[in-house]
Amino acid sequence: MRASGSTAAFERLAQFHPEPGVDARFPIQGPSADRSFEQGKGSAKAVPTKISFGPFCLLPTQFLLQEGDKPVPLGSRALEILIALLERRGELVSKRDLMARVWPNVFVEPANLTVHMSALRRALRDGREGHRFIVNIPGRGYCFVAAIDVSGHEN
Incomplete structure (x- = not known):
């Protein structure tokens, strides 16, 4: 269901914030947590052409996930969740942040995030x-915990 305006949508999303005083960006892994695969060059962001993890390869500029050379059937919302988690790998990404990223300016029930996260985890055989x-921190969010290999960048 679409909200009547972006302000109303964000007000409704605000009800899903983490507990007061909880830092949703708390790093769960070691020093690699602060490295984003979007590395700035001046004010422009460089986007990697390939991000590999386990048997999978994400081609963000093509919005495509592959296992080996075969495409993994995955919806656009689940792919967007994966990209958001990879951008902040090693960090807790709050449910609120994921919902705002995947459904901008739209109010959706939190169950939608759960459904798409389940599809993503099933596709990855997580x-x-x-x-x-992907690790779930109950009531707070998700964290991408696997090692990744980033190659190539486009502006």
């Missing part, structure tokens, strides 16, 4: 075959 990519 928690199976020795793979752990």
